[in-house]
Amino acid sequence: MTTPNTAPGPHPSPSAGPGLRLDGAVALVTGANRGLGRLFARQLLERGASRVYATARRPESVDLPGAVPLKLDVTDPGQAEAAAEAAGDVTLVVNNAGVSHWTDLVTGDLEAVRAEMETNFWGTLNVVRAFAPALAANGGGAVLNVLSAQSWFAYPGTNGYHASKAAQWALTNAVRMELAQQHTLVTALHLGAVDTDFSAAYTGPKGDPAQAVRAGLDGVAAGAAEVLADDWSTHVKKSLSEDPTRLYDEIRTGIV
Template sequence: MDLSASTALVTGANRGFGRALAAELLSRGVTVYAGARNPDQVDLPGAKPIALDVTDPASVTAAAKATGDVSVLINNAGSSTGADLLAADLGDIRLEMDTHYFGTLSVTRAFAPQIAANGGGAVLNVLSGLSWVSYPEFGAYCAAKSAQWSLTNALRQQLADQGIRVAGLHVGYMDTDMVRTVEAPKSDPAEIARIAVDGIAAGAYEILADDAARQAQAALSGGVSVLYPQLP
């Protein structure tokens, strides 16, 4: 896919990985709408700020109406409440699903007709190695990412005949504010953004950006005993 002639929308583009994605696209000559709940927080030169709260259907509809030339959609907006499934407030668990699953679905439904009308293009859903393995201490996030992966698999089949290629990016920890308290190896968001955009350009369906994602995928074939060896 020739990205230099494309217009992209990146959700959650005001900071962290979303900002890195927008910057990488801009460096390749792509026109970029930088979606954020507060567009005044977008400080990336060259980007076009646009108000977009993925959990608000009215906001999503307004963003789609305010554009018209989008051919690449990157569903990046995320949340991380640290909610476990048994003890956390249900509102925190719902927020994870509203953001990662329903938010991704809502934005894709709103922009897919626009992408198709522009001759086709691509959708990239920012997933995680945690789409494939779950940890109790943030089980709500893992469940939402697993649902988002399932959504990605369904949408790539439904949108293929409209010329829209739907990809999933799987990655472990990145050095962003969202995981600032996590003490573990973290990738440079700018490097992961480069890998992600390379994957879009190459037409990849699944982009495994680091060793954590590759190890999680490989463990799936081993079943429960491999994924969760601590179980009796």
């Protein structure tokens, strides 16, 4: 889980190129039946998206008026390809689906660690690979990957999640370069803990999920390569150029 946090943010990176106009966009959001995913779908509709595909393993659980429910288990490449065929008009893909099983790497349940990697890394890659041709056909469009401040730091009890998010960050940087030739913007959204059911087991400070979603969509509209949604994410990112002892001392102080 992500730790200390939270607002005021956001801190977008310099523009990576032209942004995507959200008014009139056709968007697809993974994991859109609750939490951040539902907020992404709702805010996209509020910003004038012409269609929002709200995907979930159980599409009947999508209850957002105006959204188009679509079945998608991101860990299944076949379902990702079927969703891309059904949503061939898409211009924005929001990779929001993610899991955390509260696992450590040395003593934790390896099946839980694998499940985190399967969703957070492989699931994101399945969706990107499936939708890249449709995005190219529709002028390039954009991909927004919902990452985490924990892409950059370990935390006791959630290191399976940390490893999967670090891998997802590397994936995001890689596909940004690979999809540049087809004019697809790839934006990374990093955030600390926010107040959704995903973070229910975390008892530390939590930010406003609606603000984090707003920051991510603003970043896509501005053409940003990376958005840091809060001060904690900004602080952690800056610490990568320093001796890591300082950051981990801060983390230990906060949890001991």
